[in-house]
Amino acid sequence: MSGFDSQPIIPSTTEALEGLVTWARHAGYETLSLEPHQRMIREGDDNSSLYILLKGEVHLSKKSPDGRSQNLDVLGPGSLIGILSFWTGKPSFSDSIAHTHVEYLKVERSVFDSTFAADAEFSRLTLQLLVANLSDRYRRVVGLNLKVAGLTQELQHERNALQTAVEDLKQTRNQMVHREKLVTMGQLLAGIAHEINNPSTSLMQSVARLGQELPALLKDHPDQLRLLEAGNSAAFISTSESRKKMDDLLSAYSDLSRGRARRLIRFPEALLNEIRPDLELSKWDKVDERIRLFELGSSLHSIQIANDRITRLVKSLKRYSRQDESDTTDVNIEACIQDTLLVLNHRLKHYDLSLDLADLPLVPGQAGEINQILTNLLTNACEATDVGKTICLRSGKSEGAVWVEVEDEGHGIPESLIKKIFEPNVTTKSGGGQYGLGLGLAISRDLAMQYEGTLSARNLKDAGAVFRLELPLTP
Amino acid sequence: MSKITIVCVEDEPDVLDAVIRELEPLEDVFVIEAAENAKEARHLLEQIQERGDETAVLFCDHIMPGENGVDLLVDLQKDERWQDVRKVLLTGQAGLEATVKAVNQAELAYYIAKPWEGDELMQIAKREVSQYLVAKDLNPMPYLKHVNMEIVQDLVRKHLSADR
Numbered sequence: 001m002s003g004f005d006s007q008p009i010i011p012s013t014t015e016a017l018e019g020l021v022t023w024a025r026h027a028g029y030e031t032l033s034l035e036p037h038q039r040m041i042r043e044g045d046d047n048s049s050l051y052i053l054l055k056g057e058v059h060l061s062k063k064s065p066d067g068r069s070q071n072l073d074v075l076g077p078g079s080l081i082g083i084l085s086f087w088t089g090k091p092s093f094s095d096s097i098a099h100t101h102v103e104y105l106k107v108e109r110s111v112f113d114s115t116f117a118a119d120a121e122f123s124r125l126t127l128q129l130l131v132a133n134l135s136d137r138y139r140r141v142v143g144l145n146l147k148v149a150g151l152t153q154e155l156q157h158e159r160n161a162l163q164t165a166v167e168d169l170k171q172t173r174n175q176m177v178h179r180e181k182l183v184t185m186g187q188l189l190a191g192i193a194h195e196i197n198n199p200s201t202s203l204m205q206s207v208a209r210l211g212q213e214l215p216a217l218l219k220d221h222p223d224q225l226r227l228l229e230a231g232n233s234a235a236f237i238s239t240s241e242s243r244k245k246m247d248d249l250l251s252a253y254s255d256l257s258r259g260r261a262r263r264l265i266r267f268p269e270a271l272l273n274e275i276r277p278d279l280e281l282s283k284w285d286k287v288d289e290r291i292r293l294f295e296l297g298s299s300l301h302s303i304q305i306a307n308d309r310i311t312r313l314v315k316s317l318k319r320y321s322r323q324d325e326s327d328t329t330d331v332n333i334e335a336c337i338q339d340t341l342l343v344l345n346h347r348l349k350h351y352d353l354s355l356d357l358a359d360l361p362l363v364p365g366q367a368g369e370i371n372q373i374l375t376n377l378l379t380n381a382c383e384a385t386d387v388g389k390t391i392c393l394r395s396g397k398s399e400g401a402v403w404v405e406v407e408d409e410g411h412g413i414p415e416s417l418i419k420k421i422f423e424p425n426v427t428t429k430s431g432g433g434q435y436g437l438g439l440g441l442a443i444s445r446d447l448a449m450q451y452e453g454t455l456s457a458r459n460l461k462d463a464g465a466v467f468r469l470e471l472p473l474t475p
Numbered sequence: 476m477s478k479i480t481i482v483c484v485e486d487e488p489d490v491l492d493a494v495i496r497e498l499e500p501l502e503d504v505f506v507i508e509a510a511e512n513a514k515e516a517r518h519l520l521e522q523i524q525e526r527g528d529e530t531a532v533l534f535c536d537h538i539m540p541g542e543n544g545v546d547l548l549v550d551l552q553k554d555e556r557w558q559d560v561r562k563v564l565l566t567g568q569a570g571l572e573a574t575v576k577a578v579n580q581a582e583l584a585y586y587i588a589k590p591w592e593g594d595e596l597m598q599i600a601k602r603e604v605s606q607y608l609v610a611k612d613l614n615p616m617p618y619l620k621h622v623n624m625e626i627v628q629d630l631v632r633k634h635l636s637a638d639r
Contacts (some may be wrong), residue, residue: 258506
């Protein structure tokens with residue numbers, strides 16, 4: 001049984017009750033009894049009797065809208081039962097069921113009414129009893145209401161606490177998802193670097209072999225070898241110089257096509273002079289043969305340069321993502337900076353990058369994570385700054401620590417956000433940045449703190465901001 | 476006769492080299508010139524005009540040191556000397572905003588994303604030169620080998636009947 005106050009209501013109306021009981025006995029009413037679970041009054045029935053409980057406990061209950069029986073109250077000796085239906089003639093308000101062995105008197109209305117009308121003392125006592133009963137029950141209801149109010153408030157508090165907990169969880173989940181993304185990207189990068197490395201190595205070897213075999217092939221043809229080697233070492237000329245040289249050649253040899261002229265201008269002067277007789281006589285086959293050999297050497301060179309770039313990039317990518325390391329090691333911050341600069345080159349080349357880097361001792365940490373922080377700071381600087389403006393990267397030693405600063409000429413950090421810029425979900429980027437969660441700095445700071453380091457920011461007087469990463473030499 | 480010129484503006488030498496090599500076959504009848512930055516491009520356009528030739532198409536990269544490609548194209552469009560030049564962005568890195576600006580303020584004729592596929596570059600060059608011929612009502616006959624026939628067919632018809 002739920003919803004009960006376990007204490008039965010025992011109306012304190014001894015005098016009035018005794019009076020009523022005495023009258024009832026005189027009127028011939030005998031004590032009736034019920035055993036536990038026997039029903040006294042059924043809810044909804046008509047009731048024309050007043051029940052006076054002398055001994056035992058009666059439970060009142062009522063059917064709730066969903067059909068279940070809802071306990072209302074417990075009544076003890078001295079209680080009147082069936083008051084409402086008896087007095088108002090309406091169907092019984094509730095079920096009354098004996099809880100223990102119960103003794104009671106049952107008074108008919110007709111008898112009651114006549115005595116009530118005739119006997120003043122009787123009516124006085126009865127009213128007293130009725131009021132006492134009803135007011136006790138009213139008190140009970142008030143008590144219950146107060147309890148409900150209290151419970152409601154507790155519920156509200158709990159709800160608020162839950163709300164906060166949910167927000168925190170969301171936050172944490174976002175951070176974890178973000179870090180997951182970064183980890184996944186790191187893995188992707190490492191995977192790509194590895195995949196590229198194989199064909200790149202093969203390229204390099206093939207080119208090296210070509211570079212040896214071709215001259216060997218031509219060793220009996222020194223003229224051709226010279227052309228090949230000239231092409232291999234020729235530099236690119238600026239377009240303005242190209243134009244001038246082309247104009248000179250074209251005006252000197254009227255039958256010379258622009259395509260041929262464009263290639264001939266890269267020839268060293270000595271070789272070009274050897275070709276001039278053929279140009280005069282428009283011996284295009286011989287000219288083309290020479291150009292072909294020169295271009296062959298030049299193509300070889302281009303492949304070598306391009307492959308160099310790929311190799312360096314792959315090396316940096318691998319170092320940058322450092323998937324192979326999960327433990328703290330001694331990190332070379334300078335290498336981290338170089339790798340990050342290389343990886344971000346496609347973005348940084350739009351800006352005027354100013355570097356002021358010192359020799360730095362090794363620092364305990366994880367290269368992959370330090371690269372993440374540097375990437376975050378540099379991309380933030382790019383986002384805040386107009387193309388063409390300056391971004392400074394500085395590093396140095398201080399008391400027992402190493403520091404790296406990224407300074408930009410951008411719009412700076414709004415004063416209102418300076419204190420909060422490292423909190424999650426705080427961003428100055430409009431319209432969704434790459435990840436749009438405003439978590440970059442929060443995670444970067446977390447990472448720095450893992451190694452007992454700090455990440456701080458300040459605005460510059462004129463414009464722009466400086467972000468400073470400090471990492472201690474010993475944790 | 477005034478030579479019809481195609482200008483390529485690109486700051487990275489190996490990319491410029493690749494562009495020119497691809498377009499070289501057009502030098503049978505047209506002229507290809509190159510510049511490494513916006514400033515030089517302007518200078519080049521003037522030089523071409525001074526020697527009596529005309530620039531029909533300008534291929535331009537976006538990210539360049541100093542002035543960027545879109546800003547150059549927008550600026551050129553304001554100059555009535557270069558308004559008829561067909562302007563094409565050839566770039567790997569122009570964001571939406573920059574491209575919209577080029578379309579709206581520079582009357583951008585075409586946008587080619589790097590790297591371009593197959594002979595896309597050549598086809599666009601032919602197309603844009605053809606548009607230029609039509610716009611200036613020039614005689615297409617000397618250039619038939621390298622034009623987009625669909626675009627110039629009316630022009631060809633006109634000049635064929637005129638020649639009779």
